[in-house]
Amino acid sequence: xxxxxxxxxxxxxxxxxxxxxxxxxxxxxxxxxxxxxxxxxxxxxxxxxxxxxxxxxxxxxxxxxxxxxxxxxxxxxxxxxxxxxxxxxxxxxxxxxxxxxxxxxxxxxxxxxxxxxxxxxxxxxxxxx
Numbered sequence: 001x002x003x004x005x006x007x008x009x010x011x012x013x014x015x016x017x018x019x020x021x022x023x024x025x026x027x028x029x030x031x032x033x034x035x036x037x038x039x040x041x042x043x044x045x046x047x048x049x050x051x052x053x054x055x056x057x058x059x060x061x062x063x064x065x066x067x068x069x070x071x072x073x074x075x076x077x078x079x080x081x082x083x084x085x086x087x088x089x090x091x092x093x094x095x096x097x098x099x100x101x102x103x104x105x106x107x108x109x110x111x112x113x114x115x116x117x118x119x120x121x122x123x124x125x126x127x128x129x
Contacts, residue, residue: 003034005101006072008045008093009111010126020127024109035072036104038096042067078103088118
């Protein structure tokens with residue numbers, strides 16, 4: 001079974017009918033993919049959704065329910081790994097996802113251009129996943 005770390009930017013693409021994240025979502029729903037995320041994942045998804053989509057309170061509540069329902073495996077990255085990624089200038093959310101993927105030696109699926117650049121050795125876009 002394949003395992004990846006997914007960040008909020010890639011997760012939000014799961015909901016586009018024919019978007020690049022749809023294949024990854026299908027793989028997860030078929031039970032062929034294990035998705036790991038830092039414990040801050042739900043908060044990061046909600047923050048990103050509010051910034052990029054200006055969701056109403058009702059839509060935000062529905063998204064929060066969906067994030068909780070999917071049941072990703074939640075893990076905190078090792079503090080030293082997190083610190084190393086923060087030192088590269090990433091935000092706390094970006095660093096948490098990069099640190100977890102790096103520590104677990106997994107691919108990081110992201111649509112975040114900064115993460116794709118900074119973690120180029122293991123970060124991939126949803127279309128590549």
